[in-house]
Each structure stands twice: as C-alpha cells, then as structure tokens.
Amino acid sequence: MDATLSPDPERTAEFALQRARGNAAWVVGSLIVFAGWIALANAVPASDTNQFKVKAWLALVAVIGALVQLATISRVYGWSKRIPPGAVSALATTHRWSGRITIAIGGAVMYMCITGPFAAGFTTHRLVGYLLATVIVVKVVILRANRFGGLLPYLGLLAVAGWITCFLTKGLSVVF
Amino acid sequence: MQAKLLNGVAAVFAVVVLVLLAYSAYGAFTGGTSAVAGSGPLESGSITVTIKDLAFRDGTRTIATGSTVTWKNRDGTTHTVTAADKGFGAQELAPGKTYAHTFASVGKHAYYCSIHPFMKGTITVAARYGTG
Numbered sequence: 001m002d003a004t005l006s007p008d009p010e011r012t013a014e015f016a017l018q019r020a021r022g023n024a025a026w027v028v029g030s031l032i033v034f035a036g037w038i039a040l041a042n043a044v045p046a047s048d049t050n051q052f053k054v055k056a057w058l059a060l061v062a063v064i065g066a067l068v069q070l071a072t073i074s075r076v077y078g079w080s081k082r083i084p085p086g087a088v089s090a091l092a093t094t095h096r097w098s099g100r101i102t103i104a105i106g107g108a109v110m111y112m113c114i115t116g117p118f119a120a121g122f123t124t125h126r127l128v129g130y131l132l133a134t135v136i137v138v139k140v141v142i143l144r145a146n147r148f149g150g151l152l153p154y155l156g157l158l159a160v161a162g163w164i165t166c167f168l169t170k171g172l173s174v175v176f
Numbered sequence: 177m178q179a180k181l182l183n184g185v186a187a188v189f190a191v192v193v194l195v196l197l198a199y200s201a202y203g204a205f206t207g208g209t210s211a212v213a214g215s216g217p218l219e220s221g222s223i224t225v226t227i228k229d230l231a232f233r234d235g236t237r238t239i240a241t242g243s244t245v246t247w248k249n250r251d252g253t254t255h256t257v258t259a260a261d262k263g264f265g266a267q268e269l270a271p272g273k274t275y276a277h278t279f280a281s282v283g284k285h286a287y288y289c290s291i292h293p294f295m296k297g298t299i300t301v302a303a304r305y306g307t308g
Contacts, residue, residue, distance in 0.1 A: 024182040047300045047302060052303070117300070120204060120205065
C-alpha cells in the first residue's frame, strides 16, 4: 500500500508567512541601518580630515567580517576541514550575523563614499565597490526569496573578494 | 494575503535599492549627474568666483585639495574676501582686481566681505581623488 506524503497546507502557509515577516524585518532593519549611515556621514563629513581614518578602520572591520563569513561557511559546505566542525547551527548563526554586521559597517563606508564629493571617472576601487554593493543586494534577495540557492557560494566568494579589493585599493595605506 | 503583501513590499524595496545604486554609479562614472543625495562632482584646478552686484556669484563650491580659487571683483565698489577662520583673505579688493588662494588641506572654509557682511560664501575642500 503506497503512502503518499503531501505537504501540510497549513504548515506551508505558516512557513510562507514566517518568511514574509522575515523579509519585512529586513526592510525595516535596512531603513534603520540606513538612518545610521546618514547620521555617521553627517557626523564625519568629507570636509573632516578624520573621515579617511574612520572609513578605513570601518572597512577593515568589514573585511574581517567577510573573512569570518568565509571561515564559517567553509565548514558548513565542507570546503575546509581545518576549522573545527562545531555545531552546524552555531556556524550558520555566526555566518548570518557576521554577514549582517559586515553589511551594516561596510555599507556605512560605501554610503560615505557614494554621497561624498567625487571626482567623476573610472577607478578600480569605484567599479569594484559598485559591483560589491550589487552582489550583496542580489545575495540577500536570493536568500530571502529562497530560490537560486546554488548561486550563493559564488556570490559569497565574489563579495569576499570585493571587500578585500576595495580595502586594498583605498584603506590599506590609511590604516597601516 | 499578508505574506504576498509583505513580500511585495520587500521586492519593491530591493528594486529601489538596485535602481539607486545604478543611478549613483552612472553619476560617479560619467559625472553627468550628482551621486545619490551627494554633494556632486568635485571641482579642481583653477576655480573662479565672480564678485558682482554685492554678491559672491557661485561663492559656495566644493573643490579638490590643491585647487586655486580666484575671486574677481567685477562690481563697481571695493570688497574684501575675509575667511571666518582668518586663514586667507584680501583686504580692499578694488573693482577689476583679483585675489587667488590655493587650498592645500581638507576642510570647510567660510568667508565673507567685511565691508558688506551679508555677502557670504563657503569653500569646501575634499581629497583630490574624491571619496571613491
């Protein structure tokens, strides 16, 4: 006798609502973080000589966050066996929160860069920065939409490379 | 229904963010328009501020370090260019005369005419290579 398993409609709807609430929370959280970026940019404007140092140190924190992202997901995906296994859920939680912090802190640097006075034209730093921002937005959208998950590792690696490249092309000389 | 509404809002938000990024990138690479909520392209080299009709025409500027601002008095009366922080200035700039100052460091410099204190301007100096 065959037993056909079919999804419980009520649990599916409950899960969908939970995901949708999470998506809305991301929107609200993003707006709050964005307000923080505006406040920081006003506190340390481009005409303030300290802005470079502030951006460089924040960018370094973002790079460290990106490396934590890489380390945690390496174990989850099984890319690295050197990192102690630990509990997968703990690694996944660390990965999620380090990603959120990296976006919040690194995004503040991006905001100050984008909204400050600029000499128009092509620079590697600028191109990589905009690509990095796009990769991050797309990665978050894919995560929240729960589709095309196969792209996540590639987007993540691109993001790590982007954070490091942006820091090396601008922040390295300021911090060290 | 609620899930669809919330997802719809999130989707619109994501699209708006991507559009703003694209708009900002266009401005940054081409200089054709100001960056999103930003102060716009950085002037560099030689910048002229004309003094006319008891006003500093385009007297508030954002320039790159190392740029030189030249004030030209095209008015019919004498003016001064007096920095609020006393960092630069020209006393009694007669009609037809010019005064130039090179700004070597980042900062915000308000100035005015000491004879006509309602005449004001600001020179904001940012790093030569901009912010990105």
